[in-house]
Amino acid sequence: MKKLVYVLFLTITFIGADAHDHDASEYASSLKNQKAVLVTGASSGLGLAMAEKLAAEGFFVYAGARKKKDIEALSQKKNMQGIRLDVTIQADIDAAVATVKNAGRGLYGLINNAGVAVMEPLIEVSEESMQFQMDVNVFGPYRVTKAFAPLIIENQGRISTTSSILGVTAGGFTGPYSMSKHATEAFTDTLAAEMKKFNVHVSVIEPGNYNSNVIKAMRSRMQKNIDAGKSSRYQDEMNSLEKYFPADRSEFKAPDEVAAAAWHAMSSEQPKRRYLVAPVQKEADWAIRGTLERLVQLNQDHQFSHSQEALIKLLKGIMAVDGNGNP
Template sequence: MHRVKLFIFTIAALLFSQAALAQAPGKQKAVLVTGASTGIGATLAEYLSQRGFYVYAGARKEEDLKRLEAMDNVSAVRLDITKQAEIDAAVAFVRAQGRGLHGVVNNAGVAAVGELMKISEEDILWQHDINILGAMRVDRAFLPLLKESKGRTLVIGSLSGFVTGPGGGAFSMTKFATEAYAETLAMELAGEGVKAGIVDPGSFRARGRERVAIKMLTGEWDLNAKLTPEQEKIIAGVRATEDKRKEPIEVAEQVYHFLTSDTPRVRYMASPDKKTVDMVYRAALRRIAQLNASQPAYALTRDELVTMLDELLVEEASGGK
């Protein structure tokens, strides 16, 4: 009986010490997640905060900030990534907390649908301002903190950065650009001891598509926009379709790996199903085939292409070294 009591006491003491360590500023690694109000961002804030990280969750609306603030191991931060003043205020807030900053997860993003020859220039520039320049603004502002911690920064891309289609070109343009941003940043920051990468999700459950549908119906981006009965029916259909999609847990798992691995990868894929994987790989390989066929004087043979692929598979399997 004495041994049982001693064992229980030891376990309780261990759990208490781990909990105390997790809450102590400077001991618990902190990360910033932008666009944490809904969808992937909200899942990331919850997932990371439940697995040892202290999360600074960026959002714009008061109701979202209050909800995030109520979560354990989370501090809500008012953050519109198009406003430099709010970014600078977020940096000052994070620094004042005394935890340092291990990582930045640039999740905030938007989408607008329309044929390239018809979509407004305003909608195109809006997407670029948030999806590309927004991440760059945040990374530039928080880089001093990341240098201090030898931390890492990640951007949430999209498989639309590999596959596109009619009506989705303007969004895909930003996500193709995000691939270049993350890959270049990883090379440029390596000498600073800061790691950079990108996670490319497929179509998981989110409210972005509902927002796009409302914009197409009303001309407004407001999820709370007043709708006619007919419009309500259309949006109900969009929501029903969205409810069938998977929660973005695979995205959170990939982000967690990037933040915790000793050898994080530059690029991660988070697909909801094998069909999407096949589509993305075929699109990427088709570009190689098109390039190879376009200049026969220097084209690689099938065997040379296969050898190159085998070498790259071995390289990535070893951690990308």
């Protein structure tokens, strides 16, 4: 009888061990099969919309935020984990890398979305404000991409960065912000060329005016300048910015179209290099026309200028291939 009990004990133990191993194997397999994406600046606006869209489509999302309450709120969402990530603090970035590595999922995608906006006349903006603008919008993606590149390369994944229609054209009083987004465009094209050998696709998303908090924060900083008694030679013009960039964004469209572009960039078999996402025709036309005006200026009056016919032929040739150079 004792022998029978002992045999049953061993059998149950082995079955339990097998079941445990099987569960562990299934868990490990699920981690491997569910692609993970990191989204910076995911606490609100465009970043939150992107994170929620990707999570809803089955990605596991590491949602970067700076405030504890935002991190906790993000972690309550399905397929999402909020992580502390200030893109200007290297220690935060290093800790985020360790968190992702320790989770065992690897990292398939990175969306550099965290950003700020400084819009002031270039001859009046302070160096401190200019450094703040560049530290977040330019050095932020550089730092984060550099830190996570080995994980992305290992998974032959995707990298996308949020630019703006002001990254392909520019106008008065948007200088610091537009400069930072033009840098994002160059960052994208250079990174795409360098990551091609690793089968990592790189893209950029160029939104127009959607409902987000970035302009609200910008207006708050501008108000501080006014409260501090800082005068401007362009006061009338700066006041008119409220018409185009109001602090209250509730009348603007929710950034669902921007989120859809991010999802396409992370999931499509044929992702695009550039995703111009405008809420209205006027904004799309402004960006495209501004780009064409630069082309005309670039071609104007030099020994290698093209004729109108030659430019049209060149344009047709470029349009015959996709944005990644494929027929």
